[in-house]
Amino acid sequence: MTVLTLLRSELRRLTATRLGTVAFVALMTVPLLYGGLYLWGNQNPYGNLKHVPAALVVADSGATVDGSAVHYGRDVAKQLLKDPEFDWREMSASTAAARLRTGGVDFVVTLPASFSKDLASAASAHPTRARVELTTSDANGYLASTIAGQAATAIRTGVTRQVGTAAAKQFLVGLATVRGNLTDAASGAASLRSGASKAASGAASLASGLATADQGAQQLSAGAQRAASGATTVASGARSVASGASDLAGGLATLRSRTASLPSQTSALAAGASRTASGASDVADGSAALATALGRIDAGSASTAATLRARLAADGLSDARIAQALAVLSPGASAVHQAAGSASTLATGADQVSSGAGQVATGTKALASAAPALSNGVASAASGAARLRSGADRLATGTTSLSTGTRSVASGAASLASGVGSASSGATTLASGTDAVASGATKLHDALASGVTKIPATTTASRTTEAAAIGNPAAVATTKATSAGSYGAGLAPFFLSLSAWIGSYALFLILRPLSRRAITAVKAPLRVALAGWLTPALLGVAQMIGLYLIVSGPLDFQIQSPLGTIGLLALTAATFASILLLLNAALGSVGQFLGLILMLVQLVTAGGTFPWQTLPAPLAAVHHALPMAYAVDGLRQAMFGGDAALAWGDAGVLAIWLVAAVALTAAVAARMTRHRTLRDLQPSLLGG
Numbered sequence: 001m002t003v004l005t006l007l008r009s010e011l012r013r014l015t016a017t018r019l020g021t022v023a024f025v026a027l028m029t030v031p032l033l034y035g036g037l038y039l040w041g042n043q044n045p046y047g048n049l050k051h052v053p054a055a056l057v058v059a060d061s062g063a064t065v066d067g068s069a070v071h072y073g074r075d076v077a078k079q080l081l082k083d084p085e086f087d088w089r090e091m092s093a094s095t096a097a098a099r100l101r102t103g104g105v106d107f108v109v110t111l112p113a114s115f116s117k118d119l120a121s122a123a124s125a126h127p128t129r130a131r132v133e134l135t136t137s138d139a140n141g142y143l144a145s146t147i148a149g150q151a152a153t154a155i156r157t158g159v160t161r162q163v164g165t166a167a168a169k170q171f172l173v174g175l176a177t178v179r180g181n182l183t184d185a186a187s188g189a190a191s192l193r194s195g196a197s198k199a200a201s202g203a204a205s206l207a208s209g210l211a212t213a214d215q216g217a218q219q220l221s222a223g224a225q226r227a228a229s230g231a232t233t234v235a236s237g238a239r240s241v242a243s244g245a246s247d248l249a250g251g252l253a254t255l256r257s258r259t260a261s262l263p264s265q266t267s268a269l270a271a272g273a274s275r276t277a278s279g280a281s282d283v284a285d286g287s288a289a290l291a292t293a294l295g296r297i298d299a300g301s302a303s304t305a306a307t308l309r310a311r312l313a314a315d316g317l318s319d320a321r322i323a324q325a326l327a328v329l330s331p332g333a334s335a336v337h338q339a340a341g342s343a344s345t346l347a348t349g350a351d352q353v354s355s356g357a358g359q360v361a362t363g364t365k366a367l368a369s370a371a372p373a374l375s376n377g378v379a380s381a382a383s384g385a386a387r388l389r390s391g392a393d394r395l396a397t398g399t400t401s402l403s404t405g406t407r408s409v410a411s412g413a414a415s416l417a418s419g420v421g422s423a424s425s426g427a428t429t430l431a432s433g434t435d436a437v438a439s440g441a442t443k444l445h446d447a448l449a450s451g452v453t454k455i456p457a458t459t460t461a462s463r464t465t466e467a468a469a470i471g472n473p474a475a476v477a478t479t480k481a482t483s484a485g486s487y488g489a490g491l492a493p494f495f496l497s498l499s500a501w502i503g504s505y506a507l508f509l510i511l512r513p514l515s516r517r518a519i520t521a522v523k524a525p526l527r528v529a530l531a532g533w534l535t536p537a538l539l540g541v542a543q544m545i546g547l548y549l550i551v552s553g554p555l556d557f558q559i560q561s562p563l564g565t566i567g568l569l570a571l572t573a574a575t576f577a578s579i580l581l582l583l584n585a586a587l588g589s590v591g592q593f594l595g596l597i598l599m600l601v602q603l604v605t606a607g608g609t610f611p612w613q614t615l616p617a618p619l620a621a622v623h624h625a626l627p628m629a630y631a632v633d634g635l636r637q638a639m640f641g642g643d644a645a646l647a648w649g650d651a652g653v654l655a656i657w658l659v660a661a662v663a664l665t666a667a668v669a670a671r672m673t674r675h676r677t678l679r680d681l682q683p684s685l686l687g688g
Contacts, residue, residue: 586664
């Protein structure tokens with residue numbers, strides 16, 4: 001018997017009766033129904049979340065921001081109700097709790113009463129975190145609760161982005177205002193620096209001018225002291241003149257009354273007249289010198305005042321300030337001017353005295369030489385004496401005024417010297433202070449200018465863009481090296497592999513692992529083993545081709561490598577058929593049970609849903625030992641456009657399992673050709 005003969009014989013046996021044919025066809029459709037229906041049901045569950053009922057409770061009482069009422073909770077609710085991702089239904093808290101308890105909604109999202117106030121507090125000194133309350137019930141489905149948690153996280157992220165963007169925009173507007181104010185402050189500091197520099201220069205000039213004025217005031221004080229000394233001398237001379245005039249008047253009176261004694265008194269009168277002339281000459285000289293000195297002082301005072309006025313005006317002082325400064329000099333200048341007038345009057349009186357004294361001398365000489373003319377001379381002497389007395393009176397008055405004036409000049413000069421000294425000291429301090437102000441203004445301007453450069457210039461549009469970037473600073477850029485396309489397509493490699501195992505397992509419910517007649521008639525264990533393997537392998541390949549047509553057709557899964565996928569499906573079906581053949585041939589009904597257990601173990605360890613790294617350590621170790629894990633990985637590489645080298649490696653592991661299982665089955669067939677056991681003669685509990 002050949003392998004093909006044994007294959008045809010087994011197929012004829014399966015379809016020999018109508019009931020057998022029905023059973024055969026039914027078992028052939030098991031993997032198609034399992035894989036096709038499961039993948040159809042999970043084709044795109046995330047795309048159908050819009051049918052998941054979710055309750056929305058808006059308890060937000062609102063808040064006031066910058067004088068305007070805001071209702072952030074209502075704004076969020078409007079966005080959610082427009083969102084088709086879930087079947088949002090707004091309701092009261094009590095209704096939502098009742099619906100959640102009875103399964104009317106899968107979860108409840110609540111925006112509490114303080115939602116707006118908490119969000120608005122972000123701009124205050126005591127911010128509080130706003131809450132989005134999520135209520136779930138695992139009795140309505142654990143995955144629904146998990147998805148609800150992701151929805152709440154998405155809501156929180158959206159609110160955070162919105163609030164963060166608004167806060168960032170407000171901050172950027174404030175920063176732009178600060179920059180503008182800093183720019184204005186820097187400009188003001190520049191003006192302050194310029195003004196302080198000019199003030200420092202003016203203060204230095206003022207200090208220099210006041211120093212010069214101080215020297216002039218000191219000179220004025222010294223001149224006033226000398227004028228006071230001269231006035232004292234003049235007063236003494238005036239008293240001598242007054243005394244001489246009195247003596248002269250007495251002599252003339254005596255002369256009138258005692259004409260007879262004129263000759264004897266002529267000598268005395270001549271001597272008195274000589275003294276009077278000499279004293280009057282001294283007074284005239286002193287008065288002239290005093291008038292000259294006081295004229296110079298008066299001219300110097302006027303020159304000093306003019307010089308000081310010009311310098312203060314050049315330094316930028318106002319007329320009012322210049323008048324205040326010159327007011328200090330005014331009393332002394334007035335006193336000097338009065339003293340000069342008094343000295344001039346004194347000089348005039350002294351000249352008159354000198355003239356009168358000359359006339360007296362002439363008269364006495366004439367009297368001595370010509371007594372007959374005595375009467376005329378006496379009359380002339382009387383007249384001269386009268387004028388002398390008048391001049392002496394005026395001289396006395398002038399010397400009194402001069403003494404008063406010189407005392408005023410001395411007092412004014414002392415006050416002027418003190419005031420100018422204080423002003424000079426103040427001007428020096430002012431110059432130092434204005435230098436410090438100029439230096440500080442320079443530092444202030446530099447610091448403000450540096451601060452302005454560190455704050456970027458923005459516009460309304462740029463601030464809007466920057467606020468959006470700050471509110472959502474990081475975006476996830478997802479790049480898929482390979483893509484399944486949908487949730488169902490992502491699960492397809494696992495359920496295709498599982499369907500291949502289930503299909504082969506179901507076939508062995510009606511297939512005989514090894515033909516006992518062939519074992520008895522044909523002494524070729526390998527041929528018998530290949531014949532026993534070929535039937536379920538071909539039928540399994542047919543099942544996988546049908547399942548592939550369902551996946552690529554009605555389910556419309558995008559398969560990157562159709563030929564590679566079909567080849568791996570065929571290899572998987574053939575490998576699983578060889579393993580189940582070995583278990584059934586070697587252990588019979590026990591082997592069939594072990595095939596079921598092995599399916600369950602691989603269902604857990606193949607890593608078809610969650611990454612196998614999440615398995616407990618013992619199960620993770622089993623993952624690398626069983627064939628379904630390699631079938632799942634190989635199909636992923638072929639269907640999703642992964643690494644071909646990995647797919648070939650997975651195919652190699654499956655081929656090793658296939659060859660090893662067929663070889664072990666041949667060994668079992670060889671044992672059966674040599675001797676039979678009681679189990680070999682008993683029918684299987686599951687058929688065959």
